[in-house]
Amino acid sequence: MTLIDRTSPDTRSPGRETPEVPPRARARRPGRWSYPLVFASPGLLVYVCFVLAPILLAFGYSLTNADLFHPDAEFIGAHNYTTLLSDDAFLRSLRVTTTLTLIIVVLPNVGGIAVALLLDRPSRLYKALRSVFFVPVVLSSVVVSVVWMALLSDDGLINTLLRGLGATSPPGWLSDPDLALCTIGFVISWQMLGFCSVVYLAGLQGVPKELLESAAIDGAGPWLRFRTVTWPMLAPAMTLNTVMLLITGFKAYDHVQVLTAGGPGLGTTSTIAFDVIQTGFTENRTGLSSAMAILMLVIVAVVSSLVLQLLKRREVDL
Numbered sequence: 001m002t003l004i005d006r007t008s009p010d011t012r013s014p015g016r017e018t019p020e021v022p023p024r025a026r027a028r029r030p031g032r033w034s035y036p037l038v039f040a041s042p043g044l045l046v047y048v049c050f051v052l053a054p055i056l057l058a059f060g061y062s063l064t065n066a067d068l069f070h071p072d073a074e075f076i077g078a079h080n081y082t083t084l085l086s087d088d089a090f091l092r093s094l095r096v097t098t099t100l101t102l103i104i105v106v107l108p109n110v111g112g113i114a115v116a117l118l119l120d121r122p123s124r125l126y127k128a129l130r131s132v133f134f135v136p137v138v139l140s141s142v143v144v145s146v147v148w149m150a151l152l153s154d155d156g157l158i159n160t161l162l163r164g165l166g167a168t169s170p171p172g173w174l175s176d177p178d179l180a181l182c183t184i185g186f187v188i189s190w191q192m193l194g195f196c197s198v199v200y201l202a203g204l205q206g207v208p209k210e211l212l213e214s215a216a217i218d219g220a221g222p223w224l225r226f227r228t229v230t231w232p233m234l235a236p237a238m239t240l241n242t243v244m245l246l247i248t249g250f251k252a253y254d255h256v257q258v259l260t261a262g263g264p265g266l267g268t269t270s271t272i273a274f275d276v277i278q279t280g281f282t283e284n285r286t287g288l289s290s291a292m293a294i295l296m297l298v299i300v301a302v303v304s305s306l307v308l309q310l311l312k313r314r315e316v317d318l
Contacts, residue, residue, distance in 0.1 A: 055297065062291035067284045080291035089267060090275065090292065094299075096181060097271045101249030103185030104192065109241055111189070112196025113234070117226075119197065120204045130201065134194035141191070145258035148187045149174065152259075177265040184255050184269055192248060196241045203237035204230065239311040243304055250300045253277065272296045 062080055066073035084090045115133060119126045136144060151157050152173040159170040173183045207230055215225045253273040256262060262270035262278070270278075272292060280289030 055294075058290040058293050061287050062294050064287045066286040066290075068281075068286055069284060073287065076287070080288050081295070083288070084291055084295060089270075090272075092267050093270050093272050093275045096267070096269060097250055097252070097273075100181060100185050100188075100252060100269075100271060101246060103182065104188050104249040104252075105242060105245045107185065107189035108192040108196040108245055109238065111193050112200050112241065115193065115197040116200035116204055119201060130198070133197050136191045137194040139191070141254035142258055144191050145187065145255045148190075149259055152183060174260055175264050177263075177268040180260050180264055181269050184252070184259055187259065188248065188252060188255055192245060195244070199237045199241050200234060203234045207233045235311070235315040239308065239315065242311060243308055246304055246307060247300060250296065250303075272299075 061073070063075060063077060064073035065076050065080075119130050119133070149156075153159070154170075154172055154175060158173070159167075162170040171179055174180055211229050212225055215229050220228065251273050252271050256269055256271055256274045257277075260269045262268075262274055273296065276289050276292045276296065279285050279292060
């Protein structure tokens with residue numbers, strides 16, 4: 001039997017080459033980001049088509065004097081923006097929107113905490129009431145506005161009841177310029193009350209019972225337990241509700257259109273969103289209305305970011 005020394009140098013003829021065996025073909029594995037991109041592509045496509053593209057298109061229109069009936073627009077630069085910043089009507093609508101937003105931020109937050117504390121019970125009745133309070137949230141803004149317009153009109157149910165109780169001149173909830181904006185704020189707050197209540201209720205259910213029991217053993221009453229234990233635990237819920245209500249207030253349009261149509265009087269309830277629609281589709285000034293929309297987008301983004309940062313810092317401090 002012949003032994004082969006595998007460590008000895010190759011003594012074969014140099015002219016004779018050994019054919020190399022080709023490496024086994026390996027199936028290419030998909031990249032690291034292939035699967036996430038595949039699953040995210042439908043959402044990204046919808047976002048680009050219905051959010052990003054309209055924003056870019058509106059910004060392009062805001063730099064022109066375009067209108068619906070004359071598509072051949074001229075580039076005018078920032079003229080629309082300078083016009084708006086010196087326009088009394090736009091500044092008035094900005095003031096109205098700010099006031100309405102403050103009402104919408106305060107009322108549902110305060111009412112939502114109260115309703116959440118009331119419904120934080122294990123009974124079936126309270127569980128059913130949670131669904132009842134949340135029903136207005138899923139209703140259309142137009143439906144809610146039509147119902148409240150029937151209730152709050154001069155000959156509506158509420159004024160009829162007030163006359164039956166002896167009131168000679170009931171307030172004009174929608175016809176009085178001093179009350180109309182507060183009435184719209186109340187209607188929007190009523191619709192958003194269920195959303196805030198559910199968020200605060202989720203926060204209440206996350207409060208450790210041990211902390212409340214320890215505070216009670218130390219002699220803390222209900223108010224002191226709420227202020228020192230429950231309220232700090234509700235900071236994330238308050239952050240979420242406040243940001244959502246800010247956005248809701250700044251983009252308010254449906255309720256204004258149905259309840260008052262911007263009146264009574266000269267723009268007493270005319271918000272920025274209402275002016276955007278009126279300027280673009282009633283006055284056919286697409287470029288100016290696009291500039292309004294871009295300014296509203298910037299204002300909402302800046303205010304929401306600042307409020308979010310302040311509330312996040314409050315969560316850390318608490």
